Amino acid sequence: MTKTHYHILVNRVQKLRKMAQSAKKQGMSRRAFLQMVGIGGMALTMSQLASKTVAQSPQNIIIIGAGASGITCARQLHDAGHSVIVIEARDRIGGRVWTDTRLDNTPLDLGASWIHGIEDNPVWALVREYGIQTVPTDYDDTILYTADGDNVSDAEIANFEALLDMVLEKIDELREEAEEDLSLRDLIGQALANVRITGEASNALEVALMVGVENEYANSLENLSGYYWDEADGFDGEDVVFPNGYGELFTKMAQGLDIRLNQVVTEIQYSADGATITTQTDTFTADKVVVTVPLGVLKQNKIAFSPTLPTDKQTAINRLGMGALNKVYLLFSDVFWDEETPFFTVNDASVRFLDWLNFYPITGKPILMAFYSGRNQADIEAMDETAIIDEALAVLDNLFDGVEEAYVDGIVTRWGKDPFAYGSYSSYAVGSVPDDREALARPLDGVLYFAGEATRTDHPSTVHGAVMSGYAVADMILDE
Numbered sequence: 001m002t003k004t005h006y007h008i009l010v011n012r013v014q015k016l017r018k019m020a021q022s023a024k025k026q027g028m029s030r031r032a033f034l035q036m037v038g039i040g041g042m043a044l045t046m047s048q049l050a051s052k053t054v055a056q057s058p059q060n061i062i063i064i065g066a067g068a069s070g071i072t073c074a075r076q077l078h079d080a081g082h083s084v085i086v087i088e089a090r091d092r093i094g095g096r097v098w099t100d101t102r103l104d105n106t107p108l109d110l111g112a113s114w115i116h117g118i119e120d121n122p123v124w125a126l127v128r129e130y131g132i133q134t135v136p137t138d139y140d141d142t143i144l145y146t147a148d149g150d151n152v153s154d155a156e157i158a159n160f161e162a163l164l165d166m167v168l169e170k171i172d173e174l175r176e177e178a179e180e181d182l183s184l185r186d187l188i189g190q191a192l193a194n195v196r197i198t199g200e201a202s203n204a205l206e207v208a209l210m211v212g213v214e215n216e217y218a219n220s221l222e223n224l225s226g227y228y229w230d231e232a233d234g235f236d237g238e239d240v241v242f243p244n245g246y247g248e249l250f251t252k253m254a255q256g257l258d259i260r261l262n263q264v265v266t267e268i269q270y271s272a273d274g275a276t277i278t279t280q281t282d283t284f285t286a287d288k289v290v291v292t293v294p295l296g297v298l299k300q301n302k303i304a305f306s307p308t309l310p311t312d313k314q315t316a317i318n319r320l321g322m323g324a325l326n327k328v329y330l331l332f333s334d335v336f337w338d339e340e341t342p343f344f345t346v347n348d349a350s351v352r353f354l355d356w357l358n359f360y361p362i363t364g365k366p367i368l369m370a371f372y373s374g375r376n377q378a379d380i381e382a383m384d385e386t387a388i389i390d391e392a393l394a395v396l397d398n399l400f401d402g403v404e405e406a407y408v409d410g411i412v413t414r415w416g417k418d419p420f421a422y423g424s425y426s427s428y429a430v431g432s433v434p435d436d437r438e439a440l441a442r443p444l445d446g447v448l449y450f451a452g453e454a455t456r457t458d459h460p461s462t463v464h465g466a467v468m469s470g471y472a473v474a475d476m477i478l479d480e
């Protein structure tokens with residue numbers, strides 16, 4: 001059986017390119033660059049240890065948002081002796097980590113699923129500390145189907161991979177030469193300007209870009225910055241998921257914290273003397289406030305800041321991208337697909353649900369999950385749930401027998417419309433730059449702090465980035 005996956009190729013190419021670029025930018029050898037990365041990992045460990053220090057003068061601190069960054073920050077500050085209240089808009093904690101049990105009482109993650117790379121990953125350290133169960137998944141272990149359910153041959157896959165490799169290398173050259181930022185779609189257009197490829201190859205390239213880029217960065221090629229779309233570091237090691245759900249980690253971390261649910265913050269007044277936070281029902285005062293709401297919420301101006309945020313921060317909020325990656329979970333009465341292979345992809349760019357994950361090895365239940373994102377996200381989110389599920393089932397129906405008879409129930413996410421996220425995670429939209437993330441992270445008046453995945457230049461768009469931002473703000477406050 002043919003097994004391959006575009007994720008792994010895209011990731012590999014990105015990693016190699018990133019190492020070379022960073023080393024070049026800093027005028028250092030690849031060896032020196034690797035050493036630098038090693039030292040960076042150590043710095044995080046030191047920073048976590050520093051956070052265990054006891055506060056000299058306990059302060060009243062309010063943290064807005066009970067997601068990965070907010071809970072991490074609250075845990076550190078609470079354990080150091082500060083008086084901490086976490087204010088959360090939803091009726092649950094976890095934010096974009098959300099384990100749901102509606103389908104046959106099975107824990108399924110509607111937000112984040114993976115720890116991407118466990119080596120030196122701070123989330124992996126927490127998983128071990130709290131004794132949480134995980135299982136590895138292998139992106140390499142994939143079946144590539146035609147839209148009719150035939151296996152794509154190894155020879156064809158090798159050709160497609162060579163084409164993708166060529167395009168990615170060409171994009172790198174072009175962006176070095178580009179005088180202004182272009183969309184990734186425009187750069188790809190330029191990369192292919194003098195290349196003649198068959199319709200089949202062009203389709204396979206588009207599939208690879210949908211799965212490996214649009215689903216990965218939760219945005220379309222048209223919106224992503226040609227300069228910075230892949231600007232992020234990664235961790236080595238296995239990718240793992242949580243058979244009991246990712247939520248378990250943050251539920252355990254949050255134990256003993258004062259978390260107020262159903263409190264939607266509408267206004268924050270701040271000065272060097274402290275802050276007043278207004279929610280739809282209450283008013284809170286604090287010596288310091290940590291804002292961890294998603295970039296999407298800031299973009300929608302759902303919280304009024306008084307005084308208004310400085311220009312560099314507001315520009316960063318406007319420029320950075322916030323797209324949505326979504327999931328469709330389908331429960332069946334029995335397994336009619338290859339029960340062992342974790343991933344399968346449909347090699348047809350006109351299919352809107354082409355990237356699938358098999359949950360049978362993870363949950364022991366006949367469950368499949370399809371992603372949708374990028375170019376198709378807004379149109380699909382606008383459909384009703386039954387129509388979305390029917391379209392996903394129709395894709396499966398072309399691949400396998402017995403789909404309709406076996407279908408039991410489904411769940412669809414719509415992160416783009418979620419009023420407390422307005423998207424799945426941040427990305428570099430055309431015109432945005434890494435400094436925007438630094439501007440977003442910068443504290444104001446020694447009172448107003450910002451955390452969350454979008455504030456990280458090194459690990460944005462991830463749970464570990466969110467957790468690292470929580471540690472970083474806690475350290476800042478403890479060091480003052």
Ligand SMILES: Cc1cc2nc3c(=O)[nH]c(=O)nc-3n(C[C@H](O)[C@H](O)[C@H](O)COP(=O)(O)OP(=O)(O)OC[C@H]3O[C@@H](n4cnc5c(N)ncnc54)[C@H](O)[C@@H]3O)c2cc1C
Nearest residue numbers: 065067068069089095096112113114265452453462463466
């Ligand atoms: C579908 C999907 C798949 C993903 N897959 C992965 C993955 O596999 N691996 C990975 O590492 N990352 C993944 N991510 C990204 C990851 O989930 C996020 O980067 C991370 O959880 C963000 O944490 P955070 O603390 O920055 O924000 P959040 O978790 O969003 O926390 C912010 C909190 O603020 C609250 N809030 C919002 N507005 C208000 C308000 N007005 N008043 C009070 N509270 C408010 C929110 O309800 C939320 O609880 C995925 C995300 C999604 C949506």
